[in-house]
Amino acid sequence: ARKVIIDTDPGIDDAMAILFAFKASTVEVLGLTTIFGNVGVDRATDNALSLTELSGIATPVARGAAAPLKMDPRQHADYVHGADGFGNIGWPGPKRKPDPRSAAQFIVDSVLEAPGEVTLVALGPLTNLALALELEPDIAGQVREVVLMGGAVHETGNVSPVAEANIINDPHAADAVFGAGWPVTMLGLDVTHQVLLKAAVLDRIRQANPDQGDFLSQAAEHYFNFYRQSLGIDGCYFHDAATIAYVMDPSLFGCRHGVIRVATEGLAIGQTMMAPEGRSFPTPGWEGRPLTKVAVEVDDVRVLALFEQTL
Numbered sequence: 001a002r003k004v005i006i007d008t009d010p011g012i013d014d015a016m017a018i019l020f021a022f023k024a025s026t027v028e029v030l031g032l033t034t035i036f037g038n039v040g041v042d043r044a045t046d047n048a049l050s051l052t053e054l055s056g057i058a059t060p061v062a063r064g065a066a067a068p069l070k071m072d073p074r075q076h077a078d079y080v081h082g083a084d085g086f087g088n089i090g091w092p093g094p095k096r097k098p099d100p101r102s103a104a105q106f107i108v109d110s111v112l113e114a115p116g117e118v119t120l121v122a123l124g125p126l127t128n129l130a131l132a133l134e135l136e137p138d139i140a141g142q143v144r145e146v147v148l149m150g151g152a153v154h155e156t157g158n159v160s161p162v163a164e165a166n167i168i169n170d171p172h173a174a175d176a177v178f179g180a181g182w183p184v185t186m187l188g189l190d191v192t193h194q195v196l197l198k199a200a201v202l203d204r205i206r207q208a209n210p211d212q213g214d215f216l217s218q219a220a221e222h223y224f225n226f227y228r229q230s231l232g233i234d235g236c237y238f239h240d241a242a243t244i245a246y247v248m249d250p251s252l253f254g255c256r257h258g259v260i261r262v263a264t265e266g267l268a269i270g271q272t273m274m275a276p277e278g279r280s281f282p283t284p285g286w287e288g289r290p291l292t293k294v295a296v297e298v299d300d301v302r303v304l305a306l307f308e309q310t311l
């Protein structure tokens, strides 16, 4: 099975991704590392621990950064995920305790223990990954792949016309992650906006798998209401769980390669800009940067079927 660490700010779609990964026989979750974002990092850590208990999987959970590298934190996304991150359903707190290490240390230790084998799946702001690189720059050559949900190169943003939430929450960290030279695959709004998850899928999961299905259906109600009321959409976009589908079967996605830079200030803060592979520009900032694999196409029917069948 493919060894992954999931860096996450749970979050309703994070919960979908984590439960999906726990159920996938081809994925081995070495640990969850937590990050501020949808909620504060303490709440994110409790939520991650609760998801391990719900699944009966005693994988370690390591607490990560509480704030971006260089900026003041933005507001949490209560209006999307609820103040508790799980749609305000009153889910009980966890009994398990976090790993004593920081998220960044946990990432470094795990990568060095299994060189070339660990995939980092990032579902929130990229601060922990940037901190891990600072702690041990050698991990860049030893990670199998970084698969992140974030950004948008052609599609409109979701918190500004050009910015996606995970990237704008720590644009400096994101720019460091795209520039580190490890193999990065970006699944941004270009693909996640093409996959619409309907409540009926969760209803069917609930019938087949009541433990996790009940939780997901309850938590997702708040999320579906947000989509209906704010965006006029019946269903929710398949953001974080798309990364797990990609890890399980990359052929579900069509990708291009390009150099990604992130705007770290001004009106476009948080924008992910792509210089397509092979193009050079007479403007500083684009030469000598590594290529990122950017997903631009997705087979939505097969992605949703994989999610439903696995859960």
Ligand code: BDR
Pocket: 011, 012, 013, 014, 038, 077, 080, 123, 124, 149, 158, 164, 165, 166, 239, 240
């Ligand atoms: C991303 O932002 C968060 O609110 C979601 O959990 C997802 O990771 C989508 O832009």
Ligand code: CA
Pocket: 008, 009, 010, 011, 013, 014, 037, 038, 123, 124, 240
């Ligand atoms: Ca997330």
